[in-house]
Amino acid sequence: xxxxxxxxxxxxxxxxxxxxxxxxxxxxxxxxxxxxxxxxxxxxxxxxxxxxxxxxxxxxxxxxxxxxxxxxxxxxxxxxxxxxxxxxxxxxxxxxxxxxxxxxxxxxxxxxxxxxxxxxxxxxxxxxxxxxxxxxxxxxxxxxxxxxxxxxxxxxxxxxxxxxxxxxxxxxxxxxxxxxxxxxxxxxxx
Numbered sequence: 356x357x358x359x360x361x362x363x364x365x366x367x368x369x370x371x372x373x374x375x376x377x378x379x380x381x382x383x384x385x386x387x388x389x390x391x392x393x394x395x396x397x398x399x400x401x402x403x404x405x406x407x408x409x410x411x412x413x414x415x416x417x418x419x420x421x422x423x424x425x426x427x428x429x430x431x432x433x434x435x436x437x438x439x440x441x442x443x444x445x446x447x448x449x450x451x452x453x454x455x456x457x458x459x460x461x462x463x464x465x466x467x468x469x470x471x472x473x474x475x476x477x478x479x480x481x482x483x484x485x486x487x488x489x490x491x492x493x494x495x496x497x498x499x500x501x502x503x504x505x506x507x508x509x510x511x512x513x514x515x516x517x518x519x520x521x522x523x524x525x526x527x528x529x530x531x532x533x534x535x536x537x538x539x540x541x542x543x544x545x
Contacts, residue, residue: 383488388529389544393501394440394537395514397431398424401535404513422538439541444533486525493530501531518543 376382402416424431432443484492493500504513504520515521516536521543524532534540 378484378488380484380487380489383484383491385487385527386490386494386529390524390528390532391441391499391501391530392439392537392541392544393442393444393531393533394432394435394438395444395533395535396426397428397433397435397440397443397445398422398438398538399426399431399535400424435537438538439544440537442531486528486530490530499531501533502528503533515540 400420400422401418402413403418404416407413407416424434427445432445435443490500502515502524504515512533514533514535515524516534517539521532521540532540
């Protein structure tokens with residue numbers, strides 16, 4: 356019985372070592388370059404995100420304006436690029452008359468009613484070799500990776516919107532970064 360237990364323990368240890376070596380970022384080539392900055396809606400007015408849900412009226416939660424830009428406008432997109440964005444994400448929706456409109460929500464004036472489920476656990480550091488091996492695998496599969504802000508238990512995604520969140524990324528992180536505050540994050544990465 357003792358010998359069998361010894362061999363089972365050895366097999367488990369070898370399997371664990373193999374999984375670790377196959378997935379650790381320590382042995383992966385580091386991606387050169389800087390993060391790719393994605394500005395959500397260009398430069399936009401901010402709103403209080405406390406207890407935000409998918410049906411929350413964000414217009415009622417507007418914070419004092421820091422600028423005169425409006426989201427999803429050409430002017431705000433141009434300002435987003437000028438602030439350092441590599442990509443500006445906008446929302447394009449079909450209208451009932453068959454045209455398209457650049458607008459954040461599906462309905463007026465309510466927020467989008469679609470639900471999106473996020474799983475509030477991060478196992479990437481253990482299974483995918485975060486960051487370099489994971490980023491290399493995704494690039495090899497033709498997939499771009501964008502880091503979002505912390506999950507807050509709601510149906511909304513948050514961005515990397517301040518220097519404290521930016522500092523939590525691995526040193527020399529060189530993939531996508533989603534932000535609602537391109538004017539702050541763009542300056543921080545210059």
